[in-house]
Amino acid sequence: MSERSDVLIVGGGPGGSTLGRALARQGLDVTIVDKQTFPRDKVCAGWVTPAVMESLDLDPNEYARDAVLQPIHAFRTGMLGQRTVVSRYPEPASYGIRRYEFDAWLLERAINDGVRTAQGQPLKELRREDGEWVLNDHLRTPLLIGAGGHFCPVARHLGAAKPGSSETAVHAQEIEFEMTPEQAAACPVEADVPELYFLRDLSGYGWIVRKGDWLNIGLGREGGQKLGEQVSAFAEELKAMGRLHIDPPSKFKGHAYLLHGHSPRPPVHDGALLIGDAAGLAYPQSGEGIRPAVESALMAAEVIGAAGGDYSADRLAAFGDRLQRRFGKGSAAGEPGPVKQALARPLMASSWFARHVILDRWFLHRHQAPLAPAA
Ligand SMILES: Cc1cc2nc3c(=O)[nH]c(=O)nc-3n(C[C@H](O)[C@H](O)[C@H](O)COP(=O)(O)OP(=O)(O)OC[C@H]3O[C@@H](n4cnc5c(N)ncnc54)[C@H](O)[C@@H]3O)c2cc1C
Missing domain, CATH: 3.50.50.60 (FAD/NAD(P)-binding domain)
Known part of the structure; x- marks a missing residue:
């Protein structure tokens, strides 16, 4: 029937x-x-921004009663192999869920x-x-x-x-796991400071994010070729930089999106x-x-x-x-050329660029007011 x-x-x-x-x-x-x-x-x-919470009519305090909600007060950003910058916010700039x-x-x-x-x-x-x-x-x-x-x-x-x-998708791999109390105590990543590392060719970025005692590590970029190798290399680089202190307990999981x-x-x-x-x-x-x-x-x-x-x-x-x-109409996919890559290196290490362009504009969309929730 x-x-x-x-x-x-x-x-x-x-x-x-x-x-x-x-x-x-x-x-x-x-x-x-x-x-x-x-x-x-x-x-x-x-990660969800406060704008998402507002459009969903979701009270962070109410949500946090039953679920992990990590307020984010700062971001560490930079290009892999370069100096990183920490940008701080007085109010939660985002939440980890x-x-x-x-x-x-x-x-x-x-x-x-x-x-x-x-x-x-x-x-x-x-x-x-x-x-x-x-x-x-x-x-x-x-x-x-x-x-x-x-x-x-x-x-x-x-x-x-x-x-x-024919579609050019972003391919990403990620792992999320709960650390033991000992691992959490020794974790070099602060709970409210997620870290973003742009790939040297600017095709994407990797991250290491803590949500309370949960750790999420991943990498996404356009095109899926040899992604697994790049994700493993990223995890090794995090260890070498002193940002990852343990071996992830299982394999990274993949997904794609446009x-x-x-x-x-x-x-x-x-x-x-x-x-x-x-x-x-x-x-x-x-x-x-x-x-x-x-x-x-x-x-x-x-x-x-x-x-x-x-x-x-x-x-x-x-x-x-x-x-x-x-x-907007969206921008077409395209490889960043060598000139753009060379220009990006000093910009990524600039505190002003990290705060006002990478974070406020690209990641947090602070210039765009949230949509009103459903009536
Ligand atoms: C590694 C990675 C990291 C990301 N990090 C972030 C982030 O930090 N913040 C952020 O905002 N976005 C992030 N994104 C993007 C974000 O996950 C997606 O944009 C978001 O989930 C889209 O929501 P959606 O409701 O459109 O689809 P989805 O959340 O994908 O939900 C689709 C649903 O459809 C169901 N479905 C699929 N096929 C079928 C079928 N055949 N029949 C019935 N049901 C079906 C699935 O089970 C699923 O429940 C990330 C993506 C990836 C891959």
């Missing part, structure tokens, strides 16, 4: 849960389908606001029938949302390139929208994708609410316009 929802969202990450909750609060009947059962692991460094907890918390809150979920159910089959979508032969809807991350099956169905073919403007995926279709990583929205300089996932969800909720049940591509086109006004 088939089940019908006003809106079906494929993917229960920050994008899917934010949109689901916003639409349920508008009175729509929403189902989120996810191949995994929450809580689930998600490869991510797990564990995606295992954060995504489950957001999804649970959406469920409490009326969203139904079908967890542990991968989207296997999708077809259009009588102007509606039919998923896995039994879930029907007039409006389908692709929120399934980089490998979103809805995005693929709507024409996204096969992962690894930066905004690099191989764009059209976000608007007849009866369907793409949000978050499915639409390839992560910020180009930092790779931050949680804020664009949340913001695209909030913008989609407003456009869907205003559409009054007419989900034609024409009626939903306002979503594409809003994305472009918010995130």
